[in-house]
Amino acid sequence: MADQSKQLQDQILAARQAGTKLNITGGNSKTFMGRVAEGEPLIVGEHTGIVNYQPVELVLTARAGTRLDDIDAALAEHNQMLYSEPPRFGGSATLGGTLACNQSGPARPWTGSIRDQVLGIRLLNGAGEHLRFGGQVMKNVAGYDVSRLQAGAMGTLGVITEVSLKVLPRPAASVTLVQDMPLEDVVGFMNARAAEPKPLTAACWLDGKLYLRLSGARSAVDATADKWPGEIREQGDAFWRQLREQELEFFQGDAPLWRFSVKSTAANPGLDGPWLVDWAGAQRWYRGDASLADMEALAIAAGGQVSLFRGGDRQGEVMHRQPDALKQIQQRLKRSFDPDGLFNPGRLYSWM
Amino acid sequence: MTDSVATAESASPGRAELAGLFRDFIDPEYVIDDEETLRPYECDGMSMYREMPMLVVLPETVEQVQRVMQICHRYAVPVVARGAGTGLSAGAMPHAEGVVLSLAKFNRILDIDPLARTARLQPGVRNLAISDESAQFGLYYGPDPSSQIACTIGGNVAENSGGVHCLKYGLTVHNILSVEMITVEGEKVVLGSEGLDSCGMDLLALVTGSEGLLGVITEVTVKLLPKPEKAQVVMAGFDNVQNAGDAVGGIIAQGIIPGGLEMMDGYAITAAEDFARAGYPRDAAALLLCEVDGTAEEVQEHIEQAENLFRSFGATSVRTSQSETERALLWKGRKSAFPAVGRISPDYYCMDGTIPRGQLAHVLTEMQKMSEHFQLRVANVFHAGDGNLHPLILFDANVPGEFERTEAFGSSILELCVEVGGCITGEHGVGIEKIRQMAVQFRDEELAQFNALKAAFDPAGTLNPGKGVPTLRQCQEYRAIKPQPQPMEA
Numbered sequence: 001m002a003d004q005s006k007q008l009q010d011q012i013l014a015a016r017q018a019g020t021k022l023n024i025t026g027g028n029s030k031t032f033m034g035r036v037a038e039g040e041p042l043i044v045g046e047h048t049g050i051v052n053y054q055p056v057e058l059v060l061t062a063r064a065g066t067r068l069d070d071i072d073a074a075l076a077e078h079n080q081m082l083y084s085e086p087p088r089f090g091g092s093a094t095l096g097g098t099l100a101c102n103q104s105g106p107a108r109p110w111t112g113s114i115r116d117q118v119l120g121i122r123l124l125n126g127a128g129e130h131l132r133f134g135g136q137v138m139k140n141v142a143g144y145d146v147s148r149l150q151a152g153a154m155g156t157l158g159v160i161t162e163v164s165l166k167v168l169p170r171p172a173a174s175v176t177l178v179q180d181m182p183l184e185d186v187v188g189f190m191n192a193r194a195a196e197p198k199p200l201t202a203a204c205w206l207d208g209k210l211y212l213r214l215s216g217a218r219s220a221v222d223a224t225a226d227k228w229p230g231e232i233r234e235q236g237d238a239f240w241r242q243l244r245e246q247e248l249e250f251f252q253g254d255a256p257l258w259r260f261s262v263k264s265t266a267a268n269p270g271l272d273g274p275w276l277v278d279w280a281g282a283q284r285w286y287r288g289d290a291s292l293a294d295m296e297a298l299a300i301a302a303g304g305q306v307s308l309f310r311g312g313d314r315q316g317e318v319m320h321r322q323p324d325a326l327k328q329i330q331q332r333l334k335r336s337f338d339p340d341g342l343f344n345p346g347r348l349y350s351w352m
Numbered sequence: 353m354t355d356s357v358a359t360a361e362s363a364s365p366g367r368a369e370l371a372g373l374f375r376d377f378i379d380p381e382y383v384i385d386d387e388e389t390l391r392p393y394e395c396d397g398m399s400m401y402r403e404m405p406m407l408v409v410l411p412e413t414v415e416q417v418q419r420v421m422q423i424c425h426r427y428a429v430p431v432v433a434r435g436a437g438t439g440l441s442a443g444a445m446p447h448a449e450g451v452v453l454s455l456a457k458f459n460r461i462l463d464i465d466p467l468a469r470t471a472r473l474q475p476g477v478r479n480l481a482i483s484d485e486s487a488q489f490g491l492y493y494g495p496d497p498s499s500q501i502a503c504t505i506g507g508n509v510a511e512n513s514g515g516v517h518c519l520k521y522g523l524t525v526h527n528i529l530s531v532e533m534i535t536v537e538g539e540k541v542v543l544g545s546e547g548l549d550s551c552g553m554d555l556l557a558l559v560t561g562s563e564g565l566l567g568v569i570t571e572v573t574v575k576l577l578p579k580p581e582k583a584q585v586v587m588a589g590f591d592n593v594q595n596a597g598d599a600v601g602g603i604i605a606q607g608i609i610p611g612g613l614e615m616m617d618g619y620a621i622t623a624a625e626d627f628a629r630a631g632y633p634r635d636a637a638a639l640l641l642c643e644v645d646g647t648a649e650e651v652q653e654h655i656e657q658a659e660n661l662f663r664s665f666g667a668t669s670v671r672t673s674q675s676e677t678e679r680a681l682l683w684k685g686r687k688s689a690f691p692a693v694g695r696i697s698p699d700y701y702c703m704d705g706t707i708p709r710g711q712l713a714h715v716l717t718e719m720q721k722m723s724e725h726f727q728l729r730v731a732n733v734f735h736a737g738d739g740n741l742h743p744l745i746l747f748d749a750n751v752p753g754e755f756e757r758t759e760a761f762g763s764s765i766l767e768l769c770v771e772v773g774g775c776i777t778g779e780h781g782v783g784i785e786k787i788r789q790m791a792v793q794f795r796d797e798e799l800a801q802f803n804a805l806k807a808a809f810d811p812a813g814t815l816n817p818g819k820g821v822p823t824l825r826q827c828q829e830y831r832a833i834k835p836q837p838q839p840m841e842a
Binding site (some may be wrong): 102105125133192222 | 366389457459465466467468469480489490491511512514518519522523525526530540541543545546547548549550551552554555557558560562566578579581588604605607608609646647649650652653654658685706707708709710735737738739740773774775776777778779780781786790793795797798801802804805806807808809820821
């Protein structure tokens with residue numbers, strides 16, 4: 001438990017004075033994401049501790065450097081969970097980094113993303129001001145939603161120092177069903193399942209097999225598992241954990257890893273190579289060399305966007321490119337939070 | 353008006369000239385400049401705040417919206433976007449020197465994709481129409497604000513509307529995939545995509561709930577949910593509010609997330625029962641309505657748990673709906689609580705604070721003291737699951753000074769909400785109504801950041817000026833006068 005906000009603030013003010021840039025780090029679990037980092041390290045990973053946790057309110061507040069593992073442990077005591085299932089990346093992932101990179105797991109289409117869980121934040125802006133946005137209650141529409149704006153901003157708008165989250169009870173029961181299915185059938189099948197009022201909480205396809213997870217009340221899970229085809233997989237939770245942590249064989253090796261966030265029903269892009277379909281079709285992973293421009297065309301055809309998630313050329317752009325009007329808005333937004341461009345220069349886009 | 357509108361690049365044209373410019377490309381009938389036809393636009397659902405606009409325009413195409421925005425941008429004319437005008441914070445109140453941009457003509461459902469479970473909508477589509485149209489596919493749209501018969505999806509995005517099912521199904525921000533927005537300069541941009549997450553900072557979330565201050569929404573793509581197999585509601589009466597509040601905590605601690613979890617106090621129970629004859633226990637001090645939805649098996653399991661739990665928390669009566677008719681009847685009382693209270697008072701003022709649920713008994717006790725102090729009755733309706741409190745202050749606008757006292761009472765309630773860790777608005781928005789209380793919830797540095805953020809979208813400050821975020825000067829004035837409540841009547 002350590003409140004480092006004063007030290008972080010001092011470092012920002014010093015950097016501003018000296019004209020140096022800052023590279024915000026947490027648990028160093030996501031250094032592979034975004035473009036190559038520049039600047040002196042600003043270490044948020046020691047700004048840790050759960051500040052407030054009210055299980056009955058379903059709200060937890062923790063400093064940004066708190067490891068997700070520590071939050072899991074606190075939640076588990078009250079049978080609650082981080083329902084967006086963000087990756088822990090070997091235990092070093094922090095709450096602030098998870099929000100900044102908008103990382104969520106297999107349950108995302110059903111229970112929501114880390115961005116959906118967020119209720120409020122504290123943030124150090126480029127002037128070193130320690131600001132508070134949102135709150136610790138479920139509903140709050142006072143002021144702009146600066147908290148959720150941070151999701152995916154990769155620290156370019158400021159240093160997240162504290163996050164308040166909605167948490168939920170763990171499901172009472174969980175069952176994983178597995179069946180064989182070719183890639184061309186899987187997207188339609190997954191979406192048809194997702195359109196039924198059943199306790200589906202994950203749907204993934206890999207190597208000719210479809211994996212569905214049912215979770216919720218024991219009676220609902222059992223009744224649905226009886227009705228739907230597929231073999232029950234023992235220790236199904238291990239599969240979903242490995243998927244979330246990118247520990248499956250699919251994710252190993254050095255080939256560039258591309259992430260497509262697309263319309264769930266879109267036909268799979270006609271690109272040979274290894275694919276993994278998650279989120280009932282809304283997230284597709286591809287391994288292989290390609291140019292961002294070529295991948296963007298495929299993503300647009302599928303109603304979404306693409307990013308070069310891991311590996312490949314990280315000097316060039318790695319995120320789906322933005323139209324000019326949005327580029328200008330984002331540059332102006334950046335200046336409104338960080339007028340001197342201190343934070344994570346070039347990490348998200350070369351032009352920011 | 354204290355808001356600053358930047359100097360125009362050329363002198364602003366007058367009403368007639370501006371109307372003429374718009375009539376070049378909009379059906380002349382839909383450019384309104386006569387007093388009589390302008391009148392209905394002078395306020396929204398928050399009718400205590402009124403202002404006559406210079407002009408109202410009702411464009412019919414996105415291109416027309418873009419041209420309206422371009423012209424207003426050129427002359428620095430304020431633009432107030434308006435949906436159905438059901439808002440409860442005067443967020444759509446016109447600007448005296450500005451244009452009201454009504455999206456009423458954009459009322460088409462463009463596409464429903466049953467397999468992908470999405471709907472593409474024009475902004476003027478009514479909230480309830482989305483669920484009605486989706487029902488044929490076994491789908492519905494989650495957020496259901498009380499005004500859902502009339503309110504539109506564009507306004508829902510602007511306010512980040514909620515409803516009685518938020519705890520389980522989320523707010524508007526959780527249920528939309530993308531919006532098409534016209535910037536203050538008249539450019540068309542798309543925020544979000546047909547995928548769930550987009551690259552970079554979350555502009556879609558930022559624009560949701562921004563009260564028309566960042567852009568004008570011209571299309572919305574929403575997510576649809578499969579309609580639950582079954583829903584049942586348990587009604588429980590309690591002889592004190594504390595027990596009811598504890599029972600809400602008990603349900604959550606049990607691991608049940610109800611589809612809806614509503615509480616009413618004694619005043620609201622009686623008013624609703626007189627109105628709806630739903631069979632509410634008139635002698636109860638607090639009433640809980642707990643709706644469980646899901647598969648048939650799940651509902652049965654959770655309903656039994658909820659009944660037992662309410663009894664263990666001292667419920668004096670417990671009743672579970674045995675049919676869809678009975679479920680609808682039990683909800684009817686709650687849904688008509690506002691008009692029901694309206695019957696027992698000439699006017700009422702609906703507040704919208706949120707609090708941590710554990711503070712409920714304390715807040716209700718304090719509110720009772722305020723009620724005596726201000727000599728005004730208050731009835732309480734509470735989205736208990738998510739901590740959103742709607743105190744209804746009863747008053748008579750025809751009694752001189754009574755509205756001022758009502759406002760002061762409301763102000764004290766909102767300050768109490770902030771004091772106990774909550775906030776000044778859960779779903780109605782800040783608008784003009786709560787702009788002064790923004791200074792209670794936020795410090796100057798935060799308000800300055802909000803204003804800087806606004807300037808990134810709207811440097812001249814012409815989009816819905818005077819709403820949502822106060823200027824620092826307004827805050828200082830408010831803080832200076834705050835400690836003096838309005839005097840009692842002589």
